[in-house]
Amino acid sequence: MIFKSIIDKIKDSNKIAVLSHVMPDGDSIGSSLALYNALKKCGKDVRFILDDDIPRKYGFLKSSGEIQRPGQFESFDAVIVLDCGDTERLGNSSIYLNNNYVINIDHHMSNNKYGDLNMVNKDSAAAGELVYDLIKELDIVMDREISECLYTAIVTDTGQFQYSNTTSRTHLIIGDLINNGVNVSLMSERIYQNNSKEKTVLMNMALSSLEFFHNDVTSCISLTLEQMKEANASDEDSDGIINLARDIECVEVAIFLREVEPGVVKVGLRSKKKADVSAVAVLFGGGGHLHAAGCTLPGTVDEVKKKILDAVAEELNRGEL
Ligand SMILES: [Mn+2]
Structure with a gap:
């Protein structure tokens, strides 16, 4: 209708x-x-x-x-x-x-x-x-x-x-x-076969920041404004970089934190199976899908990382994930 x-x-x-x-x-x-x-x-x-x-x-x-x-x-x-x-x-x-x-x-x-x-x-x-x-x-x-x-x-x-x-x-x-x-x-x-040079430099920086949490079920990468500048990268160059953190055998939830202006961090979230990253994003005023979501939070990269990790831990503990 x-x-x-x-x-x-x-x-x-x-x-x-x-x-x-x-x-x-x-x-x-x-x-x-x-x-x-x-x-x-x-x-x-x-x-x-x-x-x-x-x-x-x-x-x-x-x-x-x-x-x-x-x-x-x-x-x-x-x-x-x-x-x-x-x-x-x-x-x-x-x-x-x-x-x-x-x-x-x-x-x-x-x-x-x-x-x-x-x-x-x-x-x-x-x-x-x-x-x-x-x-x-x-x-x-x-x-x-x-x-x-x-x-x-x-x-x-x-x-x-x-x-x-x-x-x-x-x-x-x-x-x-x-x-x-x-x-x-x-x-x-x-x-797809068309990455900018800047994006490739950015991927290298992002991988250098890779950390694991929650018994290696959660991975996290981040980029600061300074790194974006150093790589001479645009917003668009950061697109898809979260896949580097997601495409790891043990990982269920991947987090990508990117400082978009001083004191403001954009958060990308991905999951593979049952973890609902949209539910995590909605907690912070964002949204998305079951397996791909995002939100934007005030704070430093480290402050935002802590908040998101806590929320992801809760989501992982919900039910039998
Ligand atoms: Mn769409």
């Missing part, structure tokens, strides 16, 4: 804004650009408004150069928010939510349903899967460029089809995208 209402609302709307979260990732960029390109293709007056730059590696996606920064409030027939669990993650773009009709399309289990219409499906591997369904239902031809956007959304949010959110349906969708002309090895080269 919600799905049909969303389709009807999109059909009835001409001026549409597509929004997504700050510090964009492959899913937010891919799903947003897919919808932006599809709506443009059927003649809508559509904007893709985003607080931050599109990460360099996604620059090959169609219309990546057409993002707009949030500015003055503007009226739209519909504002579609993708991959965003709460309105705070929209940063300055959240000004377009007030006095506009909001369609919230997401797959985060922590989503607090802030839209007038909410399509929140935690069983979808990526917001890109939900956008795929929308574009199909809207009868817009899925060309190679739109398919590349959706492929990017899905391949990144499933960790290259390795995470438990990957379903047979995920692969059916991907099969369709390949039929539409997506070149899988070229996509891999662009998205």
Whole structure:
């Protein structure tokens, strides 16, 4: 029912804004650009408004150069928010939510349903899967460029089809995208075999900080502002670095602490089996999924580390993990 209402609302709307979260990732960029390109293709007056730059590696996606920064409030027939669990993650773009009709399309289990219409499906591997369904239902031809956007959304949010959110349906969708002309090895080269030199230096620094806790079940790595500066690295270079701490045999929960400004630490959390890192993140005002979540806390890296470790210990002790 919600799905049909969303389709009807999109059909009835001409001026549409597509929004997504700050510090964009492959899913937010891919799903947003897919919808932006599809709506443009059927003649809508559509904007893709985003607080931050599109990460360099996604620059090959169609219309990546057409993002707009949030500015003055503007009226739209519909504002579609993708991959965003709460309105705070929209940063300055959240000004377009007030006095506009909001369609919230997401797959985060922590989503607090802030839209007038909410399509929140935690069983979808990526917001890109939900956008795929929308574009199909809207009868817009899925060309190679739109398919590349959706492929990017899905391949990144499933960790290259390795995470438990990957379903047979995920692969059916991907099969369709390949039929539409997506070149899988070229996509891999662009998205994965493409680390900056700065990121590689940062990985080295992060690994040097590696520590184990809770009988080696928890791993923790960190980066300070000073190290980020020394490596001449950008925020985007830190993306994916947490995998270094997660991909260790004994580890169930991985923590990545990154000082983003003096006295403010961004925390990334990953788990492999039953530990719910989203529950840990929510304790500190963040959110996410069962196996991937994040939050931001005031304090030094050491202070934040202690708080997070305590919360992770509780989560590990809950039930029989
Ligand atoms: Mn996502």
